[in-house]
Amino acid sequence: MPIIEMHMLEGRTTEQKNRVAAAVTEAVIASLGVRPESVRILITEHHADEFYVAGIPPKKRAEAPPLANGAQEHTA
Amino acid sequence: MPIIEMHMLEGRTTEQKNRVAAAVTEAVIASLGVRPESVRILITEHHADEFYVAGIPPKKRAEAPPLANGAQEHTA
Amino acid sequence: MPIIEMHMLEGRTTEQKNRVAAAVTEAVIASLGVRPESVRILITEHHADEFYVAGIPPKKRAEAPPLANGAQEHTA
Amino acid sequence: MPIIEMHMLEGRTTEQKNRVAAAVTEAVIASLGVRPESVRILITEHHADEFYVAGIPPKKRAEAPPLANGAQEHTA
Amino acid sequence: MPIIEMHMLEGRTTEQKNRVAAAVTEAVIASLGVRPESVRILITEHHADEFYVAGIPPKKRAEAPPLANGAQEHTA
Amino acid sequence: MPIIEMHMLEGRTTEQKNRVAAAVTEAVIASLGVRPESVRILITEHHADEFYVAGIPPKKRAEAPPLANGAQEHTA
Numbered sequence: 155m156p157i158i159e160m161h162m163l164e165g166r167t168t169e170q171k172n173r174v175a176a177a178v179t180e181a182v183i184a185s186l187g188v189r190p191e192s193v194r195i196l197i198t199e200h201h202a203d204e205f206y207v208a209g210i211p212p213k214k215r216a217e218a219p220p221l222a223n224g225a226q227e228h229t230a
Numbered sequence: 231m232p233i234i235e236m237h238m239l240e241g242r243t244t245e246q247k248n249r250v251a252a253a254v255t256e257a258v259i260a261s262l263g264v265r266p267e268s269v270r271i272l273i274t275e276h277h278a279d280e281f282y283v284a285g286i287p288p289k290k291r292a293e294a295p296p297l298a299n300g301a302q303e304h305t306a
Numbered sequence: 307m308p309i310i311e312m313h314m315l316e317g318r319t320t321e322q323k324n325r326v327a328a329a330v331t332e333a334v335i336a337s338l339g340v341r342p343e344s345v346r347i348l349i350t351e352h353h354a355d356e357f358y359v360a361g362i363p364p365k366k367r368a369e370a371p372p373l374a375n376g377a378q379e380h381t382a
Numbered sequence: 383m384p385i386i387e388m389h390m391l392e393g394r395t396t397e398q399k400n401r402v403a404a405a406v407t408e409a410v411i412a413s414l415g416v417r418p419e420s421v422r423i424l425i426t427e428h429h430a431d432e433f434y435v436a437g438i439p440p441k442k443r444a445e446a447p448p449l450a451n452g453a454q455e456h457t458a
Numbered sequence: 459m460p461i462i463e464m465h466m467l468e469g470r471t472t473e474q475k476n477r478v479a480a481a482v483t484e485a486v487i488a489s490l491g492v493r494p495e496s497v498r499i500l501i502t503e504h505h506a507d508e509f510y511v512a513g514i515p516p517k518k519r520a521e522a523p524p525l526a527n528g529a530q531e532h533t534a
Numbered sequence: 535m536p537i538i539e540m541h542m543l544e545g546r547t548t549e550q551k552n553r554v555a556a557a558v559t560e561a562v563i564a565s566l567g568v569r570p571e572s573v574r575i576l577i578t579e580h581h582a583d584e585f586y587v588a589g590i591p592p593k594k595r596a597e598a599p600p601l602a603n604g605a606q607e608h609t610a
Binding site for chain 1: 384412428
């Protein structure tokens with residue numbers, strides 16, 4: 155422990171995955187005071203048609219009108 | 231919340247996934263009274279050799295004698 | 307299959323859990339055409355300090371200023 | 383997305399959970415360039431008899447002879 | 459790896475959990491040829507109202523008429 | 535129940551998956567006294583860049599200096 159499962163949209167490079175895994179591991183070690191060896195991360199990538207918010211896949215959401223605050227949404 | 235992980239056998243079309251995600255989201259909203267935006271669904275598909283009932287993969291089960299009640303089994 | 311894991315904030319009654327499980331099962335059967343017996347649902351409840359959006363637990367979010375669109379947030 | 387499930391041994395304070403969730407969220411935002419709102423974290427705590435390494439629960443491991451390199455093991 | 463998550467109905471003793479974790483670890487080591495240290499097991503227990511087959515919780519199922527083949531069902 | 539999720543590095547043959555699923559099912563039945571039909575196993579395979587120990591993927595670990603005790607590490 156801790157064992158961490160990360161679900162994200164597919165399309166990241168190996169480099170990006172390496173980077174986020176290293177950063178999350180660092181965050182867990184610093185916050186919980188555990189041994190680096192005890193932190194294990196599993197990434198599962200999901201296709202665009204395997205993730206839904208409010209029953210709608212992200213692709214269709216991207217075509218919806220922009221958010222009230224003007225921010226661009228990145229749900230990947 | 232709620233966050234829902236659905237595991238199913240691979241082979242569904244995007245349309246089928248869209249439909250089941252919409253229907254499940256609808257069911258959760260109606261039953262729990264939560265905001266649509268708060269419902270997130272993650273689908274993970276599994277190959278035929280990644281799902282086992284009683285230690286047997288579904289394909290081999292299909293070749294087994296029919297169920298006592300004559301029903302055809304769909305474990306997909 | 308399908309096997310469905312539902313994560314939700316703790317505090318629901320057994321009746322509410324029964325209702326959402328029945329409704330989700332119904333939605334899955336109708337959308338995917340699977341046998342009722344093949345649908346299994348696992349609910350995991352999480353304490354208020356075990357769920358975070360943008361790194362913030364829902365309780366603190368409730369004390370934050372209201373959403374732009376005036377909607378009240380229910381993330382339970 | 384990303385949706386992150388963290389499994390850890392029980393016994394952390396709410397403050398520790400808040401801290402690790404904030405740090406992990408920060409790490410994910412910085413590494414993947416996603417919107418803070420899109421990062422959701424679910425923590426699941428496990429009793430001492432619900433986590434095993436090499437088939438042995440951590441408590442019994444603690445009573446085992448020290449590691450070769452003299453490091454103290456923290457699997458929490 | 460392998461990392462194994464076991465979901466079961468609550469009510470097992472610590473001894474039973476230790477036994478099943480040891481047996482599963484042994485089975486994985488023998489079948490896949492991995493190092494014992496690499497096998498990690500996480501158990502999550504679920505209340506009776508957190509597990510559903512065909513939309514029905516196990517308790518209600520126990521009150522249903524016996525199975526066609528006369529076998530008694532243990533879904534724990 | 536029990537529902538078992540197994541995460542492993544990709545590259546196993548169907549035969550190996552069949553063998554480990556059968557062995558784990560056997561172990562669970564013998565240890566918990568449950569009906570074979572009640573045991574369901576889901577396997578999820580992860581690419582080499584989807585699994586991290588101490589923030590490092592297994593491939594890079596293989597290139598690291600050998601373990602103190604001379605054992606060769608298999609984290610697959």
